Amino acid sequence: MDFPWEEWDTVALYAYHPCAGVREGVWEIGDIEEEGKVGIYYGDELAGWAEGWAYPVVLEGSEVYVFWEWDGDIYCNARAQGSWIFMTFGEKIINTQETERSVHAVFSHDKKEVYLAYLEGEDVPYRIRFKKIDLSPSVSVLSPSLYDHNCRHWRIGYPVRISWEVYKSIAPVCSCVVYLHNLNAIPDGDIKRIGVVPVNDNTSPFDTLSLSFTWVPDEDPGEYEILINVYDVLGKVGTATSDEFILTDELVLNSSFEDGLCCWEKLDGVPMEVETGAVHGDSCVKFILNGVEDYASLRQVDIPVVPGESYWLSGWIKTSLDGGRAKMDIRDTTGSSSLCGNLRGDNEWRYVYTQFIPQGNRAQIRLVAGRIEVDRWKKWVTIKI
Numbered sequence: 001m002d003f004p005w006e007e008w009d010t011v012a013l014y015a016y017h018p019c020a021g022v023r024e025g026v027w028e029i030g031d032i033e034e035e036g037k038v039g040i041y042y043g044d045e046l047a048g049w050a051e052g053w054a055y056p057v058v059l060e061g062s063e064v065y066v067f068w069e070w071d072g073d074i075y076c077n078a079r080a081q082g083s084w085i086f087m088t089f090g091e092k093i094i095n096t097q098e099t100e101r102s103v104h105a106v107f108s109h110d111k112k113e114v115y116l117a118y119l120e121g122e123d124v125p126y127r128i129r130f131k132k133i134d135l136s137p138s139v140s141v142l143s144p145s146l147y148d149h150n151c152r153h154w155r156i157g158y159p160v161r162i163s164w165e166v167y168k169s170i171a172p173v174c175s176c177v178v179y180l181h182n183l184n185a186i187p188d189g190d191i192k193r194i195g196v197v198p199v200n201d202n203t204s205p206f207d208t209l210s211l212s213f214t215w216v217p218d219e220d221p222g223e224y225e226i227l228i229n230v231y232d233v234l235g236k237v238g239t240a241t242s243d244e245f246i247l248t249d250e251l252v253l254n255s256s257f258e259d260g261l262c263c264w265e266k267l268d269g270v271p272m273e274v275e276t277g278a279v280h281g282d283s284c285v286k287f288i289l290n291g292v293e294d295y296a297s298l299r300q301v302d303i304p305v306v307p308g309e310s311y312w313l314s315g316w317i318k319t320s321l322d323g324g325r326a327k328m329d330i331r332d333t334t335g336s337s338s339l340c341g342n343l344r345g346d347n348e349w350r351y352v353y354t355q356f357i358p359q360g361n362r363a364q365i366r367l368v369a370g371r372i373e374v375d376r377w378k379k380w381v382t383i384k385i
Contacts, residue, residue, distance in 0.1 A: 059105055139167070265296070315340075340353055
């Protein structure tokens, strides 16, 4: 590596580290804007600045990483595709306020991590510190579902907000790519790109980014998962996969309770069980009124409806003979409502239904259970939509 000293008239002193391939230059005070600072060079390229001797070290792989000490902290810059990712002074990666000796660095065998060793303290014996740095960002998918209450059902044709967190490494994040994995395809599923999210990242190394993407699914009903790739400016990639979810064209999600109480909001502490052997489908929900609570309900909100259109709510209900009662109702944001059922003391499955014409564009359904004899402590109600 050439070091053309004679071309640098403002340089007063050099310290050359042959094993590292890094040169320090001390600029003459008063000749340039950065008075009194030390230029950290990789060959003839400026990687950063320090005050006083910084004892830089370099790691060379598909990218170049330069580490040095400045004012008790450890700084870094990295080079890929012919340019440095931090254009001015490098970037602080470890805040110790006590590092007064050179930092040492080494790649892991697969060059996916960097291990740093450095000293802390102003007096002997110094403390030896170690730090492992994963060079790729890591990702966690936070919200593979739009709906609350642990719902993993998404409605086809309605917006879904996908959110994730990125735990950065050294380099800024520049983009994220979102994929849909169709688990119904045989043999290994089918993957297609559904979105690209550019990222303008001005945060510090190792910060956390919260990102999101809105998608309107138009796939066939079935099971899917979201895959996310996150890229930083060095070309490093972090990946994450969401939990599996179900795309459905049903307005009422998990209406038959085959997926437990997923997508349903429980409004009280009354015990509820999901049982098999329903009159229609595989499962039903059972409310158990225990004498402490005389009223219980489940609800599902934000059901998309069209004002003026006609809808039908129907299902099956049976109650205990000793006082259980139940009903189903539907209402919208304007207060329009309709109910069906209101059955009591009937240990047979009964089919109930009601018509509803909403005035608003969102509706909610409630499944309501109650008691009619307060002196009888245990009642139950079973409902199937």
